[in-house]
Amino acid sequence: MDEGSAASSEDQAIGGRVRRVRTRRGLSLDQAAGLAGIGKSYLSKLENGQRRFIRRGLVEDLAQALSCSVADLTGQPYPPPDRDSAEALAALPDIRLALYDTTLDDVPDLPARPVDQLAALATQANTATDETLYTLAGRGLGALLTELHVHAATGDEPTRQAALAALVEACLAAAGMARHLGHLDLAVHAARRGYDAARLSGDPALVAFAAMQRASALSRIGVRRRAGAIRTDALAAVETHADPSASDTRPVEAVGTLYLGDAQLAAREGRGADAEAYLGHAAELAERTGERNFLSFHFGPANVQAWGLAAAVELGNGPVAAERLEGADDVFHALGSATRRGRVHLDLARAYGQAEGGRDGEALRHLDAADRTAPTRVRNDPIARELVLDLDSRARRRVWELDSLKHRLGVA
Incomplete structure (x- = not known):
């Protein structure tokens, strides 16, 4: 097409x-x-x-x-378009070294801080990644990963379990940060390590969320078949633990999140009916759980709507889906993080850009909002860079907002 x-x-x-x-x-x-x-x-x-x-x-x-x-x-990764990107990129070598210099059963002979302290730092790093504060997320993340590996390999059983759970979260932070900065190979490696740690923990929900992250990292390098197989296996394993009436909603959140990943894959492959079916399954579960946020995955009705918009854009139905989402209740407030809000603004911009010039003003408005909401992520996104250049090619006159975006994204 x-x-x-x-x-x-x-x-x-x-x-x-x-x-x-x-x-x-x-x-x-x-x-x-x-x-x-x-x-x-x-x-x-x-x-x-x-x-x-x-x-x-x-x-x-x-x-x-x-x-x-x-x-x-x-052509990723790109030269840093701003100081925040440069400072965030400076943290990646330590993260890479930590992941390549340790395994889950072979660790350096180093002292490690108490596991509770490390677990709190892992949550802080993952939360910072969710807010696109990559410089903050990456600060000390390499050392944190190494010390968690030490506890996971050498600690007693309670310490080991706590370290494995924290290691999953630290790897989520590392994988998300690396992926959004364009270091896709490191994102795959970090996501795989988190997945392996989750499997050792034996926690079905943790395994499912780690599988989702691993599949997402693989999808970004075009490895769709394996990504789909990982989600399918994880879904089969966690579904038996998913009870919407239980007080622990993590397994249900995991099932719904995996359905969203399947919807994304179906949309990118042009399988519209399958995408709608997966989104429908996720929406049913989200109505039962309400807005949740285990490990910063933000599963709930608002995020299902956001993923539905992204799927519609991939299927070429962006403008209609964008109007539907903008007419809904306050999705942006419900999403609750800069990463999620920025992603929705970017997808709205992509959606209106599909109107072939008829709605470029709205596309520009949302692209600007995406950059102001999650600048480091947006400025390192090849689709955002492409979109601003495409809008520029259609502009009939010079527009300050468009010129500003070109400079901010480093494509002027």
């Missing part, structure tokens, strides 16, 4: 990478287009910068077709 006629310099960069990878793979335009499920002429226009990349699923389709990661096509 064509997604507009105006091209941008960012498109040309992505398109050029597509062409280079395709030729290195020895694939013709016909072969690559067939693998990606798009037309030959459309792929040619993408490679030549005559069409734009606006759906995440489109980039993932091409990455999967070319057997490469999404980052190979987007």
